Amino acid sequence: MTSQNTWFETAVAELADPRDQRVWSVIVSLFGDLAQEPGAQISGGALTRIIEPIGIKPEAIRVALHRLRKDGWIESDRIGRVSMHFLTEYGRVQSAAVTPRIYARGPTPARPWHLLIAEEGAGTQVLDEVMLSHDCTPITRNVALGPGPAPGQIEGVLAFDVTPHTVPKWVQDRLCPQELRVACQSLFEAIQQAARSRPGDWSATPLQSATLRTILIHRWRRVVLRQPDLPAEFFPSDWSGPACRDAVFDLLDTLPRPAPQVLNNTA
Known part of the structure; x- marks a missing residue:
């Protein structure tokens, strides 16, 4: 049985995307989940403490922040010796546009x-x-x-x-290619494995919650924003999307979303 002291590290290793992680995209996921509201800011120190457990080095974070500032997603200010980062208006609009898809808990309803x-x-x-x-x-x-x-x-x-009466396999395969099915199934299995090893009395610190939420949202975002927003009959029989969605939110519900000011003040 994984001990309470080591489960966080184990869960990070299990839930982290096995493919190459684009650091700028991880930061977009982080801000979209933890600091999307106007006025919400994340300090450079908090950003490092949240992301570094994933295996991303501070140098890579600085390079990614530079790119996001250049692309108009993020602005940065210095307050004394502390760097504070926040979404621009453009960044908030882009994040808000995909938030309903990412956080939707139910299937797409039937419609014309x-x-x-x-x-x-x-x-x-x-x-x-x-x-x-x-x-x-x-x-x-x-x-x-x-x-x-x-x-x-x-x-x-x-x-x-x-009105779709039948959806042939070739249409299902085009709408939901094999690569997407594999990515979804891999995330589902990773969440199941993390849930099985989690001690019953384990509770997350604010930083641990922020790290696990960032990993989970980032990986789910890479699945859900690539899948078409269509009813179940448009998907192949081996599509694990509904089960994966339930697993994502079952885990998220155990990880309270910490306020940015709490993260900024946590060493």
Whole structure:
């Protein structure tokens, strides 16, 4: 049985993404979960204490912060000898746009759908432009599926209101490719393993909670934002998304979200 003193380290190792971690993306996940509200700031010291247990070095954090400032996501101020970092207005808007998808606890409800078909070749550019302003999921280069009624007449695009009676395997495979299925199943198994080894009386410190929440949200975000927001019949039989979602929130519910000021004042 894993002891209470070592479970945190074990859980970090189990839950960390086995693929290369883009540090700037981890920081975006951290701010989106812990410091998305206007005025919320995370000190450089707190940022390091949260992320360093994942195996990310302070030098890599500084490089990632530089990139995020350059890209307009984050701003930084110095208060005495302390660096404080916070999301820009652009960063908050981008984070808020995906928050409902990341934190949604239930499946996509049944609703009307529409199908858009563009001519091969030049018509695909028109469809690309439509998808920039409509919530559509591409099926092939010239076919897309969207929620709700079909939009008004779009030159060069054939639109149908549809009800999916059958979804063939080739469509399921295009909407949910094997790589995404493997990533989701891997996260689900990692959470199950961490849950099995967790001592019954273990409780997280604010920093431990912040670290585990960051790992979990970051890894779940990389799954949920790549999966189309579609009902169950659009997914292959081996898709573990619903079970993985339940496991993510079962673990998150045991990790209280610490306030930024608490993290900034914790050594």
